Amino acid sequence: MDYAELRREIDEMASSFLFLEKKEIDIPTAGQFLNQIETVTGHAETLHAGEINRLAGGLGQLLEKVVLDAVDAAVGFGLFERGIVLLQSVADGYCNAGRYDGSIDGFMGELAGAIGIPLETQREETESATPQAGSVPAGTVAASGKDRVQDESLLKDFITEGLEYIGEIEVNILNLEQEPDNKDYINAIFRPFHSVKGVASFLNLDGIRTLAHDLETLLDKARNEALPVTPELIDLILDGSDTLKAMIGQLRDEMEGREATAVIDTSDIARRIKLAEQGADLPKQPKKLGTILVEEGVINEEELEQALERSQIPPPRKLGQTLISEGIASPKDVSRALRKQAQQVTDSNTIRVDIKKLDDLIDMVGELVITQSMIRQSETLQSLGDRKIVRDISQLASITSELQRSSTVLRMIPIKQTFQRMSRLVRDLSKNSGKLVNVVTVGEDTEIDRNMVDEIYNPLVHMIRNAVDHGMEMPEDRIKAGKPERGTIKLKAFHRGGNIVIEISDDGRGLSREKIRQKAIKNGLIGSTDALTDQEVNRLILLPGFSTADKITDISGRGVGMDVVKQAVEKLRGKMDIQSTEGKGTTFVTGFPLTMAIIDGMIVKVGSERYILPTVAIRQLIRPDRASYNCIVGEAETINVMGRLLPLVRLHKLFDIEPVNRNPWEATLVVMEGEKRSKCLLVDEILGKEEVVIKNLGESLKRIKGVSGGAILGDGNVGLILDPEGLFEMAEAN
Amino acid sequence: MSVNKNLKILIVDDFATMRKVIRNLLKQGGFENVVEAEDGVAALKVLKSQPVDFIISDWNMPNMSGLELLKAVRSDDELKALPFLMVTAEALKDNVVAAVKAGVSNYIVKPFTAEVLNEKIEKIVKSLAA
Incomplete structure (x- = not known):
């Protein structure tokens, strides 16, 4: 590439301009020139022909403005004509002398004046072509139908297709939540808003058009990575699409002659979108x-x-x-x-804190509580008999426990978001299976440790899937059974003791006692003559390898049954139960500790060592009769606990300690429940119950069997927290 | 000279209601010889199976966007001379310029009236006839 060639390109452009039939630049012509200019500026840049680059670039922008109707066509034509002549002489200069002696500044100034300065940054959004003149208050649906397009069939089509399209958004949002970086999902959500907006603009549905436009703009920003895809953004989009749906639904009601409910107020959602666009932290939905x-x-x-x-x-x-x-x-x-x-909306008195910092803080407070209790129990201090010190220490104690309480609260968040995700899941699942299901949530504001939220998600999802897939009947079956066509799944959360209880109930077919029995007998889980209570029958489905669904669907039948859910729940030190009435419905009740950081423990002593047993796993504490102890040579030792023979596990043997008592009838037995089985743990003494802060043992000690962590006890000594399941496995391996 | 109202027009849009809107507007302008396609891929199929005189296509569609369709039409020896009117939601500079460079005959911004649509079609057809 040299100046001569660049000049040839410019001459070519000039001659095609000369051969224009009419004195106007129509769009296809502008397209040709724009492509030619692009080539010229590209080449001018490599040749460092600054003036050619600037001039040609300016002419390109002029053409763009002409195309966008932002510059009068005749003015544009005249300027372009002069520009091309000037461009030719600049090219001549470069060709002959390697530079241009004249100045293009005068012409460039004129060009800039015509285009409007600044030249490059403008992003023209011409909405002036919109024919409607009357302005409707932004955000409210124009309730009067008179200036709507008369064509009712179009409106009907719009309602049906629009609702269908927005329905797709929800499915894609679930996908996006899982893969926030996937542009395809953003596009798939963007498009329905875009299409709805387009048609709404023709039908003069200004409220719908405005909201769809706002949401579209928001998504456009997310697509261009100007905004991160956060759970808050996803919630906002969902709320937006819900509002849009409600607006279209209202339109349908009006069409069908039903009395309109209240005018849908979109000012709140519009404001949230505005805030989000500015990249502000999204405020929570204000309380009603x-x-x-x-x-x-x-x-x-x-x-x-x-x-x-x-x-x-x-x-x-x-x-x-x-x-x-x-x-x-x-x-x-x-x-x-x-x-x-109103205060809530404007409330900006919140800051975002990295969860790691909170974790550290809560950890340190835990340490503080322990140190404080060590000081309080110090015999040296107590023997001083100084009343002031005693008073100060008890003051310290109350401040520390208050500090611990308020720091644990820092990490608590409402379960609402989890419930919202569940509701979406139900809708998604029921849509796929052709069932009609409503979701009702109760106690959304119940709080739970942020670290628990992710942990409980999977078990809950599985229970929801189970409720929709196995619990709910098809609409026709429901009608036959005399129930409303549309089923209900209720999500309920509340606090009980130190736990959060989450109930998932459906009004579906309930568990079939007979079916479960048959299946359990077939699988050898129970004997054919065993008499079981309803509760016991229900619990059978929590046993491994149990599934009553006749066919495996892609929803629930993924090779894992309720047993896996139960294990997952128990791993979180939670409990799970089922209540069910055949024909009426099923309720899964799960209780989780509010936090994973503190454990309710029983301190036991073996020899000189102390251990902590999680209280949830303890069924009973007993000192057995001599007669209930059985030992057959070559077999395991067993204890008869109320008619059940349970294996005896000697803790001192597992950890190789010299115990005080070796005979079960002189020691204390802790009946512990692991997965699927119970055993008796032999210890010397029970020291008491204590809430302890769990400490990680660190990477190197992480995989020690039978031990799940450590804790500093009230007297300052370290105790190991034992894991019943691990202990059982150790005992079985011996 | 007025434009031949018997022109066969292909409307491309993924939103069925939108196709109907455009069809109605065309009808008001006297154009009733219309075929439809729901995206670029379907449009190319129609173009290959029957003679079409004019394309009105949406910009934003799944599978194959309006711009991709335009490029495909312009690079096809049999179809490259076909008038192509692009429907956009806003006259966003980047979009319009991209379409113009790709050889679009004209563009029209939603929402538009039957008159504006008519004008655009006549302008395109007349400039071709000249």
Whole structure:
């Protein structure tokens, strides 16, 4: 490439301009010139022909503006004509002398004036072509139907197809949640919004168009990596698509002549989208007015529900209006609650903290609690008999335990997000299987340790899959059974003791007692004459290798049964139970500790060593009769515990310690439950119960069998936390 | 000279309602000889199976976008001269310029009226006839 060639290219452009039939640049012509200019600027750059590069580039931008109707065609034509002539003489200069002696600045100034400065950065969004003149308040659906396109069949098509398209969004969001970097998923979510927006603009559905446009813009930013795909963003998109769906649903109601409910207010979602676009941390969905009033004790749940129902009766009113006019709440209460609600939205008094920092903090507080208790138990200090020191120490104790309480709370988050994911899952699953299922959630605000959230997710997913796949009937079967066509799955969470209880209940077919029995007999899990209570029968499905579904679907039948779920739950030191009535439904009840950082332990002593046994695994503490001890030569030692023969595990043997007592009738036995079996653990003494902070043993000691961690006890000594399952395996290996 | 209203027009859009909207607008302008395709891939199939005089295509579609369809049409010896009107949601500079460089005949921004659509078609057809 040399100047001569560059000049030939420019001449070619000039001659094609000369041969233009009409004195105008239409779009295909502009396309040709733009491609030629691109070649010229590329070459000018490699040849360092600065003026040619600048001039040709400027002409390219001029053409772009002409194409976009941002510059008058005639003005553009005149400028382009002069520009090409100038370009030829600049090229001549470079060709003959390797430089251009004149100046292009005058022309460039004129060009810039015509295009509008700045030249490069402008991103023109011409929406001026929009024909509608009247502006509808942003964010609300234009409820009056008169300026809508008369063609009702189009509107009908839009409603059906639009709802279908938005339904696809939910499925793809689930995928995106799993692979936030996958552009295909973002595109698949982007497109429905885009299509809905396009048609809505023709049908003059301004509220829908605006919201779809906002969501589309948001996704565009995510696609261009201007915004990270965070769970908050995903929630926002879901909320947005829900609102969009509600708006289209309302349109359908109107079409079908039903009275419109309340006008859907999109100002909140619009504001959240705006905030998200600016990259601000997404505020949580503000609490509903009713929730605040209930929390404040102004009204109770029942009153709220009734008032909400009455607010829906046309003419629809806001909840606050209903409450005031019916004298249920005073205007003062309502306005105070409204203020509180507004505060939440503007509340920016939160900061994001790396979870690792919180973990460290909570760890250190745990250490502090222990050190504090060591000081308190110090005999030297106690013997001083100084009342001031005693008082100060007890003050220290109360501050430390308060500190521990408030630091544990730091890591607590509401279970809401998990429930939302579950709800989506139910919808997704029921759609695939052709079942109709509603999801009801109760106790979304129940809090749980952030570290537990991920842990409980998989077991919960499995139970949900089970409920939809095995529990729910097909709509026609439900009607036959005299139930509503649409089934309900209820997710409920609440605190009980130090645990969070999560219940997943369905109103499906329930567990079939007879089917389970037959299957269990067939698989040799029970004898054909065993008499079992309903509860015992239900629990059979938690045994390994049990599945009552007639066929394996891609949903639940993945080779794992409820036994795996039970194990996963127990691994988290949780408990699981099933309640079921045939024909009425099934409830899975799971209880998890609120945190994995603290364990409720029983301190036992063997010889001079102390160990901690997790209380959840302990069934009984006994000192047996001599007669209940059996030892057959060559067989394992057993203890008769209320008619059951349980193997005896000697802790001192496993850990090679010299015990005080070797005879079970002189020692203490701890009946422990592991996976599928129970055993008696022989220890010398029970020292007491204590809540201990779990400490990792570090990489090198991680794989020691029978030990799951360590803890510093109240007196400052270290105790090992034992793992029942590991102990059992050790005993079985001997 | 007025444009031949019997022109066979191919509408390409993944959203069926949108195709219907365009079909209705075309009808108001007197164009009733219309075929439809739901994306670029389907459009190419139609183009290969029957003679078409004019393409109106959406920009954003799954499988094969409007721009990809345009490029495929322009690089096909039999189809390359076909008038191609691109429908876009906004006149985003990058999109429009990309389409113009790829040889689009004209573009139209949603939402548009039957008159504007008519004008665009006439302009394209007339410039070809000239």
